[in-house]
Amino acid sequence: MELIVEGVSHRYGPTEVLDDISFTIGDGEIVAIIGPSGCGKSTLLRLVGGLERPGEGAVLMRGAPPDRSLNPLTYVFQDFALLPWRTVEGNVSLVLEDHAMTAAERREVIDDVLARTRLAEFKQALPRQLSGGMKQRVAIARALAVRPAVMLMDEPLSALDSQTRELLLDDLLELWLRERFSACYVTHNLAEAVRLGHRIVVLSRRPGRIRELVRIDIPLAERSTAVAELARLQQELWQLLRDEALAADRELADAG
Amino acid sequence: MPAEGPAGDDDDIRPVPFRGGGFRHVPLGYLSPLVFVGLIALWELGSRTGWISSIALPAPSAVFAAFLDLVETGMLWQHLRASLLRLVVGWTLGTILGIGVGLAIALFSVLRAGLAPVVAALFPVPKIALLPLFIVWFGIGEGSKVATILFGAFFPTVIATYSGVDNVDRGLIRMGQSFGLAWASIVRKIVLPGAMPAILAGFRISVSISIVLLVAAEMIGARFGIGAYILTAGALFAVEQLIAGVAMLSVIGLTISRLIGRAEKRFLDWRG
Numbered sequence: 063m064e065l066i067v068e069g070v071s072h073r074y075g076p077t078e079v080l081d082d083i084s085f086t087i088g089d090g091e092i093v094a095i096i097g098p099s100g101c102g103k104s105t106l107l108r109l110v111g112g113l114e115r116p117g118e119g120a121v122l123m124r125g126a127p128p129d130r131s132l133n134p135l136t137y138v139f140q141d142f143a144l145l146p147w148r149t150v151e152g153n154v155s156l157v158l159e160d161h162a163m164t165a166a167e168r169r170e171v172i173d174d175v176l177a178r179t180r181l182a183e184f185k186q187a188l189p190r191q192l193s194g195g196m197k198q199r200v201a202i203a204r205a206l207a208v209r210p211a212v213m214l215m216d217e218p219l220s221a222l223d224s225q226t227r228e229l230l231l232d233d234l235l236e237l238w239l240r241e242r243f244s245a246c247y248v249t250h251n252l253a254e255a256v257r258l259g260h261r262i263v264v265l266s267r268r269p270g271r272i273r274e275l276v277r278i279d280i281p282l283a284e285r286s287t288a289v290a291e292l293a294r295l296q297q298e299l300w301q302l303l304r305d306e307a308l309a310a311d312r313e314l315a316d317a318g
Numbered sequence: 319m320p321a322e323g324p325a326g327d328d329d330d331i332r333p334v335p336f337r338g339g340g341f342r343h344v345p346l347g348y349l350s351p352l353v354f355v356g357l358i359a360l361w362e363l364g365s366r367t368g369w370i371s372s373i374a375l376p377a378p379s380a381v382f383a384a385f386l387d388l389v390e391t392g393m394l395w396q397h398l399r400a401s402l403l404r405l406v407v408g409w410t411l412g413t414i415l416g417i418g419v420g421l422a423i424a425l426f427s428v429l430r431a432g433l434a435p436v437v438a439a440l441f442p443v444p445k446i447a448l449l450p451l452f453i454v455w456f457g458i459g460e461g462s463k464v465a466t467i468l469f470g471a472f473f474p475t476v477i478a479t480y481s482g483v484d485n486v487d488r489g490l491i492r493m494g495q496s497f498g499l500a501w502a503s504i505v506r507k508i509v510l511p512g513a514m515p516a517i518l519a520g521f522r523i524s525v526s527i528s529i530v531l532l533v534a535a536e537m538i539g540a541r542f543g544i545g546a547y548i549l550t551a552g553a554l555f556a557v558e559q560l561i562a563g564v565a566m567l568s569v570i571g572l573t574i575s576r577l578i579g580r581a582e583k584r585f586l587d588w589r590g
Contacts, residue, residue: 113496133498143493147511147588156507157497190590208497 063125063134063211064088065244070109070119072102078269079105082119085263085275087212089125090242092282094255097265098303098310103248104216106270110246111135111214127211132161136210140217142197144189144204150176151185154204171207178240179203179233195226199233206241213245219254231257232286239283252299256292257285264302267310274302376558381565384558393547398566400542401532404460405570408467409528416472416524417517420479424513425505434480441473445527446534453539463535470531471524478520482513515589518582525574529567544570 065087072080079102087093097103108114110121112135127134144153154172163171176182179199189197198218205213218234219227231254237243238258249255255262262276278295280288358378364370365377372380388394422429423437445466452462486509494504536545544563551559 111496113492133496135496137493137496139489139493141489143487143489145490145508145511147514156494157499159507160498160500160503188588188590190588204497 063123063127063244065110065135065212065246066122066124067106067110068120068122070106070116070121072105072109072114072117073269080109080116081269081271083265083270083272084119085261085272087244087246090244091260092238092245092247092258093261093263094247094249094259095263095265096249096252096255096299096303097270098267098307099250100310100313101265101267101306102270103250103265106265107137107214107216107246107248111137113137123211128209131209131211133157133208134211136205136208136213138198138201138205138213138215138218140220142189142194142201142221144197144200146189149186149188150181150192150200150203153189153200154207157204157208175203175206178206178237193226194222195230198222198230202234202237211244213243215245215247217249218247220249220251227251227254234258235282235285252296252303253292255299256295258282262299264299267306267313273306373555373557376561380558381561384556385562385565388559388562396542397544397547400540400546401536401544402570404463404467404535404543405528405532408464408532409471409525411464412468412471412528413475413521413524415468416475416520417479419472420476421483421505421510423476424480424483425509430480437473437476441477445470445531449535449538458539463532463540466535467528467531470527474524474527475517475520478516478523479513482516482520483509485516486512514585518578518585521578521581522575525578526571529571529574533567 067083067085067087070080070083071078083106085093095103095106105114109116112121123134145156148156151172154175155168158168158171173182176185179202181196181199181203184192184196184200189200192200198221202218219230222230235258238245245258247255247258256278259278260282262278263272264274264276265271266273276295276299280291285292361370361375362378365372365375365380370377376384385394388397419433419437423433424430448469449462449466452465456462456465490508490512491504494508499507532543533545533548536543537549540546544566548560548563551557551563
């Protein structure tokens with residue numbers, strides 16, 4: 063399944079947030095979206111997944127979602143969004159309970175995704191007992207449980223400390239190599255973008271416009287060894303973003 | 319002069335003074351029963367020595383005797399049953415209605431705009447002032463008493479519920495929507511558990527209001543009930559009976575507060 067963002071513009075009251083954004087997310091492709099803070103990255107992701115309606119333009123799906131996909135467009139949130147009163151198992155179960163499946167089938171799916179994210183032994187733990195990294199793994203397991211066509215990841219590693227971030231980044235890479243999921247990966251972290259993105263959409267500061275679409279031809283499997291190349295790419299992206307970030311930093315917060 | 323450093327001061331070594339003490343609670347669980355026993359012993363002693371006049375305040379032993387008298391004549395059960403029945407029925411109905419209306423106000427903009435001001439206007443009215451009206455409506459019997467308690471429990475529960483729902487993490491609701499959960503599932507599995515801490519906190523308030531209203535309602539036209547018992551005792555200047563009645567109210571209040579504490583442990587254990 064392909065996801066097409068077509069001429070999307072959006073405003074909150076008088077504030078223009080996004081201006082004429084167009085790009086596509088191909089099957090099995092990770093598109094990273096970077097930009098200075100407040101450029102409308104997260105808004106764009108909410109529009110892409112249908113949590114908000116775009117003021118202008120449209121977000122379209124082409125082709126059928128994969129078989130047995132329960133929720134084609136599935137989010138992974140920055141703050142994990144786990145129910146604190148449910149165990150790890152219960153949190154995964156939550157998103158399956160509204161679908162027609164027997165209790166045994168549900169248990170099977172839960173066990174499967176928890177095994178894939180190496181969480182099997184934490185099945186009965188409550189969110190408060192888990193570290194930030196573990197919480198995000200649970201959220202990823204929950205997303206996998208509904209067999210998404212496209213994962214919409216809103217700064218999934220930004221609430222984590224830098225060491226945990228490295229670990230989870232490796233996990234995500236490994237997961238992609240196994241499952242070839244498609245994703246729209248919003249981040250402000252350039253290192254994450256060049257490690258995970260097949261293509262990188264660079265947004266300008268508000269109102270967010272596409273400044274550049276960067277394609278990275280190094281296969282994801284080789285990213286961890288192509289350090290010099292990635293560092294150069296990251297430097298280039300930073301040159302693109304630097305002035306935008308500086309200007310965004312000096313904007314008054316009450317403007318939006 | 320930094321170049322010289324601490325040279326020559328080698329003998330002058332002292333520990334950093336501790337300044338972080340106090341302002342912290344230390345659990346002293348054994349103290350409160352001791353205070354209770356001590357107070358009662360002091361009171362008994364004061365009565366025995368005649369320092370406390372028995373007309374103003376009877377000795378704890380006299381109060382206990384009055385209580386035993388209640389047990390022996392079987393009146394205890396009759397008063398207690400009447401009171402607890404009114405309390406349980408009135409509070410339970412008020413709470414169920416309150417949670418329902420509170421949820422409705424929190425979830426539907428039309429109801430919020432329409433009903434929230436009505437609730438705000440009626441909440442501060444002492445429900446006991448409405449008792450005469452309830453007597454006209456529901457008769458002098460159980461109806462008016464239960465209605466008074468029901469209304470007393472209803473309003474704080476409505477307010478606790480809808481402010482609790484308002485404080486549920488929007489991110490969790492958005493998550494539920496993003497996974498395509500049904501509206502009813504979001505309410506039942508995300509909104510209601512998220513509002514539970516506030517609802518249970520509201521229980522504490524509604525229970526104490528209910529007890530106050532119970533006694534007040536029983537003082538107006540009831541044959542049985544702890545309120546009626548206290549009123550009769552007062553009219554007869556039977557101070558030891560009066561105090562026995564007040565002590566029973568205190569025990570009822572404490573027991574209910576214990577039960578709510580249990581419920582909090584059970585339903586809110588996820589908070590840790």
